[in-house]
Amino acid sequence: MSQRSYRSAIVGTGGIATAHAQAVAGSGGRARLVAAVDVDLGRAETFAATWQVPRTFTTLTELLREERVDLVHLCTPPLLHAPLALECLEAGVTVLVEKPPTLSLAELDALAEAESRSTAHMATVFQHRFGPGAARLRRMLAGGELGRPLVATCLTQWYRGDAYFEVPWRGTWASEGGGPTMGHGIHQFDLLFSVLGPWREVSGLAVRQARDTETEDVSMAMVTFESGAVASVVNSVLSPRETSVLRFDFERATVELEHLYGYTDADWSVTPAPGCEDVTKRWSAEGRSADSSGHHGQLAAVLDALDRDEAPPVTLADARVTMEFVAALYASAFTGERITRGQVGPGSPFARRMDGTGAPWEGTDG
Structure with a gap:
């Protein structure tokens, strides 16, 4: 080549x-x-x-x-x-x-x-899909070494003060497309999907707690996957102790990642289930890479x-899985319905704009 x-x-x-x-x-x-x-x-x-x-x-x-x-x-x-x-x-x-x-x-x-x-x-x-730890995790999962995925958590808890939103295009539906769901947590839950595969259903919450923005400043979701795994996702710009955390509980081990804006192998940990100590040995067999999850x-x-x-x-097809999740989270949050993958079709207002039928706080001062 x-x-x-x-x-x-x-x-x-x-x-x-x-x-x-x-x-x-x-x-x-x-x-x-x-x-x-x-x-x-x-x-x-x-x-x-x-x-x-x-x-x-x-x-x-x-x-x-x-x-x-x-x-x-x-x-x-x-x-x-x-x-x-x-x-x-x-x-x-x-x-x-x-x-x-x-x-x-x-x-x-x-x-x-x-x-x-x-x-x-x-x-x-x-x-974040391209860091060595994520690649190793996907290989081990595909090879059956971790067993079935069962439970996951995905947290993007960052802090952005009022000054951050003084940049004119931030915090608006028309120019940013959404709040921390679109602009901050998207990296973490995209990595979640790259490991666990297609999601099936989402039940979401999006609220404006403290920032004077059009968009949410916190969102949460409960997600089920085609594999049967379930996950919780939190996206926040109100969290003074900033962290980015992914935890995967498989049948044979818990695999965790905690970092902020980028990770190395040092940010991953593996806890084997009783009798499954070989998982830890397999994870460590390749040696620790100094490469990060940067561009x-x-x-x-x-x-x-x-x-x-x-x-x-x-690819656009890959990105669509993640973007459809964003649209489904907002659709669920603003309509109160559970949203299945494929439900936000071309005729949906949430396909045309992420705020769809309008955020519930629209037109209020607080």
Whole structure:
């Protein structure tokens, strides 16, 4: 398999763009940044100077017209993800989009249709799937070494004060698509789904407790999976002791991960069931990796797929499982119904907007 050097561009040079630039710089020459795009040209030029990027533009349209690129890293606010990703697909350029990939299921499905007509692909940044611990866990589960999955918990308990929401696009349905369910916890429950597989039903709660936002600041869900496993999911931006926790209880062991914004092997632990001590030995057999769950792992997987002329991970079909869960959680929270997978169809208001029929606190002051 031959390895190319992919001409890459970053669109949107705010905070998360640094993680993408670091991943490209650490790719060993497999990718190189040839352009940076930002509506604020001065910010683009500062970013370009930091990362030795030769060209800057103020629009994606200019970039695609004037520069040949193989891969666009889309790091803009969520409102712009769908239209800019569509522009890339229509130009035949593969695009790697930060989470959430779109503001709605309808937008995601429109991009899937556009991808079917394009020679290019769209992938979503869910980098926690690519850490070594998650890969090991999926291998051991698939190999039957852990037994059946039974119970799981998924906690994203972070803290974001009022100043965080002073950024105009944060905390609104129209520009961010949701609260901590869309913008914070999505990484953890996406990793949950990558391990446990398709979910079947969700019963959700979303409330606005303390932040002056349009969206929720806390959400919870009880989830059942096609495998029969059950899980609880909590997403919060009100938690002073911040943590990100995943716990999987299998027949033969409990596997736990506790970290904050990214993990290494040191953040995982395994507790075998009585008589199943071989699970711990198997987990440790590969040795402890120093690699983290940062963007570099997913970028490497994306480049591997492009080398093979395959759709890079995480595909739109993969991302849809996670995004449909978000829509179902909001639908359940705002209607009081349990929502099954597939129930939020094209005609549903929750497919068009994550707040669907409207948040219950809409129009109130508190």
